Amino acid sequence: MGPSRQEIIRVPLGERAYDIVVGRGAIEEAGARIAALGARTVGLVTDGTVADLHAARVSADLEAHGLRVAAVVVPPGEASKSFGQLEAICDALLGAKLERGDVVLALGGGVVGDLAGFAAAILLRGIRLVQAPTTLLAQVDSSVGGKTGINTARGKNLVGAFHQPSLVLADTALLDTLPEREMKAGYAEVAKYGLIGDAGFFRWCEGHWREIFAGGPERDRAVAQSCRAKAAVVVRDEREEGDRALLNLGHTFGHALERAVAYDGARLVHGEAVAIGLALAFRFSSRLGLCPREDAERVAAHLDSVGLPTRIRDVPGAEAFSAADLLAAMGQDKKVKAGELTFILARGIGRSFVARGIDRTEVQAFLDAELARRSS
Template identity: 75%
Template sequence: MSAPMSDAPLAVHVPLDGGRAYDILIGRGLVAEAGARAAALGARAAGIVTDETVAELYGARIRESLEAAGLRAGLIVVAPGEASKSYAGYAAVCDGLLALKIERGDLVVALGGGVVGDLAGFAAATLRRGVRFVQVPTTLLAQVDSSVGGKTGINSPLGKNLVGAFHQPRLVLADTATLDTLSEREMRAGYAEVAKYGLIGDADFFGWCETNWRGIFSGGPERDEAVAICCRAKAGVVVRDEREDGERALLNLGHTFGHALERLTGYDSARLVHGEGVAIGLALAFRFSARLGLCSGQEAGRVANHLALAGLPTRLAQVPGGCGDADALLDAMAQDKKVRDGALTFILARGIGRSFIAPGIDRAEVRAFLEDELRAG
């Protein structure tokens, strides 16, 4: 018998057209409900894609939930970390799903963090030219950002997320109880994406984060509230600009710098995880904005101080093993998805909650800024 539905998970609706609307459900205990919720979508089978760490914690639980609801289910387990978001990892997941005889009317279930969600989602987007999928994010970063909006993909040796597709999930189950098992480092990394939403367009939310961030970390009611606020903000952007033709690029605040750092550290999570790169990128974006006279140095300092208080890095010198020189960083940025006609595009800020898209930024200006940041230590 399948688990009873949760009494009152928080719900965020993503009202996309063409029959592609879906719900994001947020609350404790939703992993146990995956079977009943998947059955409600009309699926008969599910291929669960997860990594070794998450499989040990929740793999059997979600498979039992799906089977109890009458679905045929199987697990495909990859190694944890960005290295799995590769051509080889993608091929292994696709072959695993085909071996499970997953059909277009079935489901791919992404159980894990952002790496698993991106990888499983891309496999679902391309397997049999498109299979439905469900996101069950188990990290803070995935719950507030990567599981929502339909961006899927893998990394190339030339850059991050350069091979992928837009493929919206049919349902997102954000079980906030799964965050209880995260390491402190992973919680901090996810928190960078939480703070990002305030910095993009909601100064009041950033102020709320400054007051309530400890409750998010400790699992108080602030956690569910923060996840819901971030999902609501992202859902609004996705509905207005699903394929990142304009406004959605704002969600990449800090990511031009952050993705370059990930590439230069070889996607080695022992050195740098995505959220840490984003945190450094956020601080850099505000300091660069201040350098250009767009915002005050005081606001840039406030951003860096809060991220540091939450235990996040804010300086290039904090990248273990270093990140190369200014030219190496610029070369890595040249593969950013926002590059147009070879010109760099940044997300900059006129203040906290006042971010904007800044195309055609002068490379010499960026290089001089990076050299100063590298010297700053």
Template identity: 70%
Template sequence: MGRGLLGEAGSRIAALEARTAAIVTDGHVGPLYAEALAASLQQHGLRVSIITLPPGEATKSYASLERVCDAVLEAKVERGDLVVALGGGVMGDLAGFAAAVVRRGVRLVQVPTTLLSQVDSSVGGKTGINSLHGKNLVGAFHQPSLVLADTALLDTLPIREMRAGYAEVVKYGLIDDPDFFAWCEANWRGVFDGGPERDEAVAQSCRAKAAVVVKDEREDGDRALLNLGHTFGHALERITYYDSARLVHGEGVAIGMCQAFRFSVALGVCPPADAERVEAHLSEAGLPTRLAQVPGGCGTVDELLDAMAQDKKVKGGALTFILVRGIGQSFIARDVPVASVRAFLQDENSTSRP
């Protein structure tokens, strides 16, 4: 990770000793970087093809997976060759899943181009697509051979996408590092402005995630803590039909983290002041924190509960949440009573304000 790494991509990827690379990108990122990346790889002796898909969360679909898999096979990518995911989390998840299943597994390189993908989705080996039943419910664990996080690419990222990625940065402080959350409160403007604070935020986030993944690669235990805010957030994404115009992932996570804190307060396990502090910081950074801020609404309580019932952490039909005893004190709460969740969501709907 660092500034200017895309210019070194050819030599770094060539060091993996592959013969062929299929670059998977989207219509936003591809025109900016795909040809330069392909040329760099070709200069180092690789045969290259470029696969371009529409941008947006809706691309994480069965139809797109089929298209990518067929294109990778048509490019004659062998098991020792590479799929290169160039883009944000959507491209990383989709291309990574294709790499996991084509020929029962080819190698993967992640070149994340958004803050969210640099600090979260490109690290840890989770890949997948969405289903009508929920977010990321079809996928595989498939670790990349290399991740190149060029923080200079974030200079041209739209502010909304920067904010969305920043929600995942803040998450690492809220999980188990109150000092990092305090650092975020003091330094978030530098992260957005592209100063040294940005590189530090990316590095610290990756360190935090890697430390968890090394201990629990397949989310059998504490890796679930990385889903702080995601049970609520994924439900909101499903309710809004993965329409990026209404809600992007990081916005759902921001609302979800605030809900996790407020729910913890409602259950009597978290001080109200901590929930207020989290909401104040995310609001200051320009992120939504309330259900009423979802354009077009977020459905009924029953619809939200139905979406939560498809969460990947559900076991034996029982809801599992990541809750908190305070900032930096998250824990896994299993068998959370549906009645408690329903009462909380009803209160959220009645008291939520723009």
């Protein structure tokens, strides 16, 4: 398909404001835009899969604009969000003599973005970051907003920093090479924005998800709308002290499931965990009498139609899970305050809210009921 008109979304954060460039061919502007930032060297961080697909032409473009490129390639997969890989990236970029005026370019999915972003946040006490997300999930979520980090044995993203990028290049053409499973997983985050606060967008997604997958102008619209929604929340609450927690709709359940499979991407990738988490959040809201059952059923039906999991039993090996273990994993969630669980719940589609101090016995009973469906 030919190039489409690009859309530029401004994230107005004062002196740290930046642009999100959305559309086919956005990555082809990397050299010109990064050179305009005044950098001399680019620390290009990517993974083995993306390197084979895109790194050579991106490096050539950077060099054509007078930039020196120092490339670091990490293994693909969630396991790379570790202290070991963080140290390896920092050592390589320091060895390449990056300076504070230079740039780290994260070319990859959410793992690369989180990992390279954290490295940029701590190298020389902070150097500039450009996000070039190559997955749908990263384009609509993790590349925007400045969250960076790694995982530990105690939970997901528990070590990290807020470090806003200087630029985001969301090239929707890069998604043409994305495996179907990853495309579906990213779509869970697109649907999430409608479920949080835009029932009309969710309704549009129900009618156009096939075109989003196919790569037409609907894909660009979905990515741009998701970025606008996230940017608006980030501007209101950059450090997740209030409304930004809404972006975690489905994530408290989802992160617990990811921990239960030890972050094994063969069994469960992040977007799949979010899809189950979205369905669980709406079913839990319905169980508490907050949300109409019809809305919870509609959410699950849509995600199921896309080919996403919506039940705990959909996770391979779920028969080994227990409500107590999942509840314990939720206790490590970053939204826990004074030991009390915080969930993002819903009064309906597009009507999500932050619910603090949720009774653990209610959660345990809900999880017991969900796990009992394993054999049904």
